[in-house]
Ligand SMILES: C=C(CC[C@@H](C)[C@H]1CC[C@H]2C3=CC[C@H]4[C@H](C)[C@@H](O)CC[C@]4(C)[C@H]3CC[C@]12C)C(C)C
């Protein structure tokens with residue numbers, strides 16, 4: 092079990108409390124570490140239920156149990172009315188929970204009851220997740236040495252088949268982190284961040300801009316609406332292409348936003364065919380960063396701008412510190428990344444393929460607020476989502492393997508949060524580049 096989880100779980104597996112008040116106290120104030128995994132939260136829910144039942148038993152004992160001065164008929168009537176009232180209260184709480192509390196988790200356009208897994212059939216989810224996990228759980232060296240690039244790429248597509256709907260349902264249509272902004276919702280901060288991307292490359296009407304690794308098109312739609320430019324997005328995931336096209340159509344942006352399925356290492360676009368390009372937290376999937384940057388360089392017109400932000404380790408990362416190594420490996424595994432590069436490598440690689448680097452900055456640094464606050468969702472959110480997926484899987488509404496996929500993401504979130512808090516990792520290392528103009 093993950094170290095962070097072990098620490099968080101210590102209280103859960105500690106010696107059972109002796110008295111009821113201690114039992115209740117233990118359950119209700121158990122500080123389930125925000126990075127805990129849902130199995131801990133689930134045992135918390137078990138405790139809460141037990142505490143609730145214990146509370147009901149001890150607190151309502153006179154009503155529930157016969158006493159000498161009531162006739163059997165009165166006691167039966169009291170039992171019935173208590174049971175009715177209890178059922179009504181519990182029922183109302185359940186409706187409130189599933190409609191309002193859970194509803195907030197589903198407001199983003201994807202409902203938990205129709206979590207799909209792209210090209211992975213329902214009965215294959217568990218096996219596909221096992222195959223994916225067995226590939227990415229190996230050592231960095233083994234993954235890097237895996238010369239079968241096709242297999243690696245297809246595992247990335249499998250990853251996004253498995254997680255795209257959970258991402259949309261539990262995060263939204265923009266699959267990236269953004270700096271938090273005081274007084275702004277996460278959604279507003281994400282939109283503001285995406286508009287900054289458009290402004291960085293001076294995207295404007297009449298231009299044709301490339302979105303490298305476009306996901307389901309969250310950034311694409313913000314940038315198209317903000318800049319007036321035409322956007323072409325490319326993603327390795329066929330399922331994301333269909334989701335992005337559906338969102339573009341609903342947003343009325345399908346006239347200016349196009350999505351193609353393809354490998355950003357060998358893009359189906361002619362040389363010098365784009366007026367600008369951006370890549371939001373997607374190049375980190377490439378085994379060699381130069382392969383992506385070289386392709387972007389090829390399809391950009393001379394003088395065009397390219398901006399990218401990506402996942403990197405920072406100068407605070409200590410490869411000799413087991414806790415750092417575990418957090419970074421957990422981040423890589425949970426994000427289907429072959430390896431995280433060091434912060435300075437982005438600009439160096441861009442120069443290597445011929446770009447002029449105009450700006451290089453970690454956008455996560457102050458005055459930006461921590462990007463990981465959103466990821467450290469309340470333990471209730473993790474528990475709520477895991478409970479819902481577990482119930483839906485038992486009811487055969489969600490594919491059985493979805494529980495393992497969700498658990499993988501819970502663990503990934505714990506590693507990413509830890510890596511963010513310790514400053515050894517940033518997902519927001521930005522470089523702004525220009526393809527040199529042709530010398531007269
Ligand atoms: C840039 C990448 C993805 C970045 C993020 C969009 C996602 C990274 C980890 C994801 C999540 C972790 C925990 C999930 C939670 C358990 C679930 O209940 C709801 C969805 C999560 C919050 C999910 C959302 C998307 C992420 C934050 C690539 C390079 C991986």
Ligand SMILES: C[S@@+](CC[C@H](N)C(=O)[O-])C[C@H]1O[C@@H](n2cnc3c(N)ncnc32)[C@H](O)[C@@H]1O
Pocket residue numbers: 244247251264265266267303304305306307308309310325326327328331353354355356370371372373374376377
């Ligand atoms: C974390 S998502 C980010 C998506 C989008 N940029 C956003 O911010 O919402 C990473 C994206 O990169 C895409 N991707 C990864 N490897 C790819 C490859 N070799 N070719 C094309 N797309 C790839 C994935 O399909 C996914 O859409």
